[in-house]
Ligand SMILES: Nc1ncnc2c1ncn2[C@@H]1O[C@H](COP(=O)(O)OP(=O)(O)OP(=O)(O)O)[C@@H](O)[C@H]1O
């Protein structure tokens with residue numbers, strides 16, 4: 001078994017003591033990801049170098065809203081520099097999990113680490129490292145695009161000297177340079193999503209968390225958003241954690257994906273290996289798509305379950321879609 | 326079994342340069358702790374000013390109500406001379422009260438904006454910036470203050486046009502601005518706290534409507550405390566609006582007032598409001 005250490009991020013070299021909870025040294029046979037290996041799908045082994053701490057590592061993450069156990073024991077690690085997809089049906093707990101990682105929801109100390117920083121104890125340090133785009137369209141429609149980005153530059157302490165330049169660059173990177181001084185109220189859904197990307201980029205985060213960045217967008221706008229995400233990632237080397245309902249997107253753009261259902265990670269690996277594993281199990285020649293894997297992992301459960309995609313989830317999705325017009 | 330490395334080819338400085346993103350690669354340095362609060366307050370106030378610049382209709386429509394108060398109520402009661410004002414024409418006496426009232430109305434419905442921001446995801450994103458909750462609330466409180474200040478300026482001009490002789494002493498006007506800012510910081514935090522409790526816009530509207538009139542009538546904005554029944558005096562004594570009006574009268578008209586006490590109460594009220602709203606903001610984040 002050969003283990004290629006993850007190349008340390010060349011851009012932001014912040015020395016952080018390796019998190020004691022991450023699997024720093026690997027022995028053959030252990031999985032680098034802490035995913036619960038349920039079912040027959042093998043979990044992928046991703047080497048974790050002792051030098052660069054994982055972008056995200058969470059262990060036994062749980063969060064309940066009253067009696068709803070939205071996240072029910074999630075273990076996963078996102079390696080520095082990868083594009084990691086979090087997939088799952090409505091109500092699977094993806095948004096809740098992301099909100100725990102962003103310090104929006106309180107988590108017990110020791111469960112979540114972002115680049116080695118504890119999300120419970122070092123909130124501000126964690127927030128400085130992440131750029132977050134929530135599921136709803138969150139740009140302020142009564143400001144211009146530039147003002148929206150400049151606000152986030154200010155809130156992340158970008159100094160006045162470099163602010164204008166950074167804001168302009170971030171807008172340019174998402175292809176909004178020409179629309180920058182228009183009111184966001186006049187933007188299309190795809191433009192708003194790209195603007196939000198610019199808002200997240202302006203603070204040079206090491207980890208970009210995108211909650212359904214392409215929800216409600218037409219196919220061309222979807223491709224546009226993804227092209228910008230991949231270009232930015234290639235240029236900056238940032239880690240991307242993304243949730244999506246679109247299996248084709250996950251297959252095409254994600255290095256690894258985790259399939260979530262009912263608050264748990266049911267399978268975690270590269271899309272290729274997940275598909276290969278399903279083909280091996282089925283034993284037929286037809287190449288399964290990631291969607292087949294998804295159905296295989298959660299599909300049977302979906303029809304029977306009452307919880308998945310409850311009214312609340314659908315309503316929220318609709319609301320986002322309707323704001324998109 | 327061989328394990329593939331995670332991630333696609335790592336980024337290089339050249340690829341960043343190719344996209345022209347180089348200046349976007351360095352994470353900004355954190356400000357020293359004591360500068361965070363003023364920086365955030367500045368950022369929030371600026372956003373409020375930008376919004377006012379894009380859309381001034383609110384400024385105009387909101388001027389209607391105070392104009393009516395001054396024109397109808399003020400002119401009428403000036404004639405009736407029913408209210409003992411200590412020798413000041415009633416319209417003059419009323420003007421500071423209406424400035425305070427209209428500023429309060431703006432602040433007390435500021436929570437609606439917070440709820441809108443929560444529903445639209447704007448608040449969520451603000452909460453993920455390196456901004457402590459207290460700094461965020463203080464920023465919002467002063468942003469509401471900026472709006473109130475604009476409103477106060479409009480009413481001040483209106484009153485002058487109606488012939489009220491108010492001071493133009495810049496120092497006194499600065500004091501007026503401070504009183505308006507502090508009071509609207511309190512009232513907007515009250516509103517944000519209620520928003521944190523009731524969580525929906527409709528309920529907040531209801532609560533807001535229910536408390537504005539008692540706050541207004543239970544203050545010295547329309548009549549002096551001396552003419553109030555005892556129970557109303559108690560309300561007035563614990564009502565920050567009364568202290569604001571007292572300060573405004575003292576500063577604008579030069580009538581006898583208790584400026585030190587007024588400002589101390591307003592400061593304490595603002596601090597208490599910010600504390601309460603910061604504690605309750607977490608409920609909106611969930
Ligand atoms: N603020 C909340 N209050 C109460 N329950 C909530 C809240 N947010 C989420 N839930 C519940 O938690 C569960 C997980 O929701 P979550 O939003 O994390 O799912 P999701 O995977 O993001 O779904 P979707 O694909 O629809 O966005 C659902 O059952 C949902 O109803």
Ligand SMILES: [Mg+2]
Nearest residue numbers: 094095096135
């Ligand atoms: Mg979601």
